[in-house]
Amino acid sequence: xxxxxxxxxxxxxxxxxxxxxxxxxxxxxxxxxxxxxxxxxxxxxxxxxxxxxxxxxxxxxxxxxxxxxxxxxxxxxxxxxxxxxxxxxxxxxxxxxxxxxxxxxxxxxxxxx
Amino acid sequence: xxxxxxxxxxxxxxxxxxxxxxxxxxxxxxxxxxxxxxxxxxxxxxxxxxxxxxxxxxxxxxxxxxxxxxxxxxxxxxxxxxxxxxxxxxxxxxxxxxxxxxxxxxxxxxxxxx
Numbered sequence: 295x296x297x298x299x300x301x302x303x304x305x306x307x308x309x310x311x312x313x314x315x316x317x318x319x320x321x322x323x324x325x326x327x328x329x330x331x332x333x334x335x336x337x338x339x340x341x342x343x344x345x346x347x348x349x350x351x352x353x354x355x356x357x358x359x360x361x362x363x364x365x366x367x368x369x370x371x372x373x374x375x376x377x378x379x380x381x382x383x384x385x386x387x388x389x390x391x392x393x394x395x396x397x398x399x400x401x402x403x404x405x406x407x
Numbered sequence: 408x409x410x411x412x413x414x415x416x417x418x419x420x421x422x423x424x425x426x427x428x429x430x431x432x433x434x435x436x437x438x439x440x441x442x443x444x445x446x447x448x449x450x451x452x453x454x455x456x457x458x459x460x461x462x463x464x465x466x467x468x469x470x471x472x473x474x475x476x477x478x479x480x481x482x483x484x485x486x487x488x489x490x491x492x493x494x495x496x497x498x499x500x501x502x503x504x505x506x507x508x509x510x511x512x513x514x515x516x517x518x519x520x521x
Contacts (some may be wrong), residue, residue: 302421325507384451386451390506392501392504392505392507398443399450
């Protein structure tokens with residue numbers, strides 16, 4: 295079975311802290327994604343990566359960075375967390391070509407206080 | 408740029424009634440189309456997708472959707488709702504070339520009453 299695992303389901307962080315959200319996939323997928331989900335806004339793409347050390351900005355990259363040192367792992371970094379980054383974060387992965395199914399992890403609920 | 412419009416943030420049906428969730432897209436060329444479902448406190452699960460071939464696509468849990476190019480629509484239907492169908496449903500589009508990034512609609516919450 296396909297598996298995308300997000301390391302933390304629930305996190306509470308303080309304003310200004312550096313936050314790492316980790317994601318691992320076991321399907322040898324080329325593409326990995328970070329989405330943010332907010333009520334009434336749907337899912338919005340933060341960053342994606344199509345290969346190790348490669349990254350592309352999505353629709354809302356401001357305030358975030360990413361790291362992909364190994365094919366199976368994709369990290370989302372909040373350099374200085376702010377309260378408006380309180381949200382649900384979803385990691386996903388897929389094979390390279392468009393049309394392939396994108397598989398999602400169960401999400402990480404981040405609260406910034 | 409692509410965009411997706413889901414009509415109705417909430418749709419309520421009775422158990423056994425027809426489910427119809429509407430999705431319209433905007434794209435310069437016909438895209439690939441997807442429906443995902445999200446149950447409470449879970450990630451998204453693929454229901455069905457249209458890439459090529461037959462425009463009527465069948466998915467899991469008895470759902471189906473029809474790609475209508477002339478109407479730029481990809482509505483999701485199920486003949487008879489079940490209580491377990493209560494969830495949030497997302498329509499999404501992607502380009503047909505290159506990476507498989509998805510652009511999502513804002514979601515429709517399906518409420519099923521006994």
